[in-house]
Amino acid sequence: MSGYNRRTFLAGALATGIAGAVARTAQAGADAGAPPVPPFHGPHQAGILNPARRRTVVAAFDIVADGKAELTELFRTLTDRARSLTTGGVPPEPGITAPPADSGILGPNVPAGALTVTLGLGASLFDDRYGLASRKPAGLVQMPVFPNDDLDPAWCHGDLSLQLEADDDDTVLHAFRDLARHTRGAMQVRWRMNGFVSPPRPSGTPRNFMGFKDGISNPDTNDAAEMDRLVWVRDERPETAWTTGGSYVAFRLIRMLVEFWDRVGISEQEQMFGRTRDTGAPLDGAHEQDVPRYELDPAGKAIPITSHIRLANPRKPETDDSRILRRSFNYDRGVDDVGNLDVGLLFTSYQQDLHRQFEAVQMRLVDEPLVDYISPFGGGYFFVVPGVPDTSEFYLQSILI
Amino acid sequence: MLALFVAIYQELIVDIRRPGAVIAASLFLAAGCSTAGADEHASPSTSAPANAQASANPTVQIGASHCGEGWTNPQAGPQIIMVTNTGDVSSGVDLVDVPGGAVHAELEGLAPGVTRPLRVSLTQGTYAIRCDVDERDLIVGPSVTVVGNAPGGPATVPISDNDLFAPAQAYTEYVTGGLKTLRAKTEALTKAVDRGDLTAARRAWLPAHLAYESLGSAYGTFGDFDGEINGRPAGLPGGVHDKNFTGLHRVEYGLWHDESAKTLRPIADRLYQDVKALCDDFPDERLDPADLPLRAHEILENTLQFELSGRSDQGSGTTLATAAANLQGTRETLAVLRPLLQGRYPGLKQVDAHLDRVETLLAAQKHGDTWTPVDQLDHRVRKTINGAVGELLEELAPVAEILFPRRTQ
Known part of the structure; x- marks a missing residue:
């Protein structure tokens, strides 16, 4: 059994070199006006600092590889497939001895479609199965249960995470299908959620399903020093130095009780967020990007002390290093069993330190008024590994070989 | 504390809304004009x-x-x-x-x-x-x-905090009575567990739970007692086995998952202690009058989310009974607000009709002492209940807006 599985995902590894020959730039920036995605190779993975694309699939996997050698092959395969898929090109011709190498859903010449693949590792991978315990990233733990959570174990955690982003549904699904096909014997899907970014309505930051602009206040991804302070991991201890250039991601699957929300008056809604719904401006401002002036409003007369934006980011010197880089998507997965829409937020945040940043923000938000209208039910913490520097290397090479 | 609160209330009541003030009777008819007006814009x-x-x-x-x-x-x-x-x-x-x-x-x-x-x-x-x-x-x-010739939009004659004091006082009396029932029913449950009669305990559980679930608008006033007496395992790292999972749902879990009387005794005793503590504490708590208009729809919002979905069930399969108790709490809330709503909310009649409809639909699932578990409902019946509650919620939501306390002097 194990031998068969291994052969399956090795076959994928062999198939990659061909497609990899096509020039990367040929099909980048398929979405006119959107900036091209960063290249696959580099010190950091793509899909973190660049603006979120329109579509995503986030999935967590349980790794079932039989021993460290198979685990190594898995990461080799993942690297090769990610490199190939983000580059595009004509899939290899299998001849008469095998079914087609590619699903064909993107046509005979696979476009890169501004695809990014971002790979993360869960704390559970660093147990005793593969001898990696001593290599566990210093800040990696399993996502805890927060007081307002209602977690479903089937939608939590995982050994490995993949976030695929592109501009079209078929592009991300094609990539997901390809990656799953080539890695079946070594990892199995634990949970998967599709997400999308709404277009600006009418401008500026996209809106969530509560009708509010979401993600207005984010660290400046063009400021390298700020990214070094808030996003990228730097570690000089020999066992974990390999994590330098990586980051930590918190995925949170947050159901929004939109029917209930729609039955709440606009003034109460705005007080809960601290922003106006129409413009996204803070309640003491006129424009989306206006910076709230809490120091002029110590009692919270304009922006309530308990409002989401004020709790999440109090904008004080002592809370500055708890800021997170949000990269959230909306999700829509049908209806629940009382006939309400099952929609919400595929919250995604990147940070240098989960405890110092995401958890600090999350704990400030405990019991905020908004909690009655949302229900976090899944997600997980993952260490997003450093980028693959060039074609000669693969993910995790330094700790697997 | 309550006595003091009443004294303040009497002092402030002097200059409330004039009873004869002009009432915007056509509130929601006018809303239609407003939509037309938006096009005219x-x-x-x-x-x-x-x-x-x-x-x-x-x-x-x-x-x-x-x-x-x-x-x-x-x-x-x-x-x-x-x-x-x-x-x-x-x-x-x-x-x-x-x-x-x-x-x-x-x-x-x-x-x-x-x-x-x-x-x-x-x-x-x-x-x-x-x-x-x-x-x-x-x-x-x-x-x-x-000046000019165009229709106007809806308006409402505002009510103040003072106007909500009398309803809050009436609701407090309702809760005080309900807590007495809760205490008695919880005592019966605890005694059954104490003497090791778990069959009797299973029979006694529902009356105690319903006594709590019918209190409706008061939960915000109960503070930590609410979680201790009626909390779900959600948000607890250990889930149903977490030591902080206590109260009626914890007892339910044990009674319907073959836990022994020995295991359940301290849990039931703790529940009774918590209920007693709540009964002793409540006279010192102030039910925020501004909560009442919000609760008009919020009680049933939770019913839809946790009871009609079956999510709060820990084994007894009685979430439809809970829904009926929640409906009772909603009715009581509307009863105390009715003097303020009459003349301000033209949808009130429809609300009454749909309260009756939901009550009838739920009552049809009661069979002696037992209730149909929500997941065993006939498909169409379940959809009908969901739809009726959903429609009622849409009609209850404006109550929070109309009776939002505003300064009037």
């Missing part, structure tokens, strides 16, 4: 898009010194009035009619220097801007005569 007479038109909108000052200044040449129809707080403290603003005082539009908490749009549809008549300046008496700006 784009008609040739006011053809520019809303953004480009911003300069044409009057800018009206609010604040202690110049409240309402700047509202010139007002015309009937849908319009945007840009409101600027020119004072040095934050201020709310209402657009009211004169002399009735019905509120047509409002904004809360404008910081000094902030300008925000006040969207409103006005028919011809006399209106004024009223400024609710932080820590000042209400200031009414100059009366303004609106």
Whole structure:
């Protein structure tokens, strides 16, 4: 059994070199006006600092590889497939001895479609199965249960995470299908959620399903020093130095009780967020990007002390290093069993330190008024590994070989 | 504490809303006009898009010194009035009619220097801007005569905190009575567990749970007791086995998962202690009058989320019984608010009809002492219950808006 599985995902590894020959730039920036995605190779993975694309699939996997050698092959395969898929090109011709190498859903010449693949590792991978315990990233733990959570174990955690982003549904699904096909014997899907970014309505930051602009206040991804302070991991201890250039991601699957929300008056809604719904401006401002002036409003007369934006980011010197880089998507997965829409937020945040940043923000938000209208039910913490520097290397090479 | 609270209430009640004040009886009929008006907004007479038109909108000052200044040449129809707080403290603003005082539009908490749009549809008549300046008496700006031929939007005669004191007091009495029942029923449950008669305990569990679930609007007042007495395992790292999972649902879990009397005794005893502590504590707590209008729909929002979905079930399969108890709590909430709603909410009759409908639908699932578990409902029956509760919720939601306490003097 194990031998068969291994052969399956090795076959994928062999198939990659061909497609990899096509020039990367040929099909980048398929979405006119959107900036091209960063290249696959580099010190950091793509899909973190660049603006979120329109579509995503986030999935967590349980790794079932039989021993460290198979685990190594898995990461080799993942690297090769990610490199190939983000580059595009004509899939290899299998001849008469095998079914087609590619699903064909993107046509005979696979476009890169501004695809990014971002790979993360869960704390559970660093147990005793593969001898990696001593290599566990210093800040990696399993996502805890927060007081307002209602977690479903089937939608939590995982050994490995993949976030695929592109501009079209078929592009991300094609990539997901390809990656799953080539890695079946070594990892199995634990949970998967599709997400999308709404277009600006009418401008500026996209809106969530509560009708509010979401993600207005984010660290400046063009400021390298700020990214070094808030996003990228730097570690000089020999066992974990390999994590330098990586980051930590918190995925949170947050159901929004939109029917209930729609039955709440606009003034109460705005007080809960601290922003106006129409413009996204803070309640003491006129424009989306206006910076709230809490120091002029110590009692919270304009922006309530308990409002989401004020709790999440109090904008004080002592809370500055708890800021997170949000990269959230909306999700829509049908209806629940009382006939309400099952929609919400595929919250995604990147940070240098989960405890110092995401958890600090999350704990400030405990019991905020908004909690009655949302229900976090899944997600997980993952260490997003450093980028693959060039074609000669693969993910995790330094700790697997 | 309650006595003190009543004394304050009597002192403040002197100058509440005049009983004979003009009532905006056509509240929701008028809402239809408002929609039509929104289309008119784009008609040739006011053809520019809303953004480009911003300069044409009057800018009206609010604040202690110049409240309402700047509202010139007002015309009937849908319009945007840009409101600027020119004072040095934050201020709310209402657009009211004169002399009735019905509120047509409002904004809360404008910081000094902030300008925000006040969207409103006005028919011809006399209106004024009223400024609710932080820590000042209400200031009414100059009366303004609106001319032209266009329908107006909805308005409501505001109620104040004072108006909600009597309903809150009545609801407190209801809860006080309900807590006595809860205590007695919980005692019966605990005694059955104590003597090791788990069959009797399973029979005694539901009456105790329903006694709690029918208290409705008071949960916010119970503080930590609510989680201790009726919490779900959600949010607890250990789930149903977490030591902080306590109360009625914990006892339910044990009774319907073959736990022994020995295991359940300390849990049931703790429940009874918590219920006793709540009963002792409640007279010292103040039920926030402003909670009541919100609870008109919030109780059943939770019913839909946790009971009709079956998510709160820990084995007894009685979430439809819980739903019926929640409906009772909602009815009681509406009963105490009814004097304020009559004349303000034309949808009240429909609410009453749909409360009856939901009650009938739920009662049909009661068979002696047992209830149909929600996941065993006939498909169409389940959809009908979901639909009826959903519709009722849509009709209850305006109560929170109409009875939002506003300053009236």
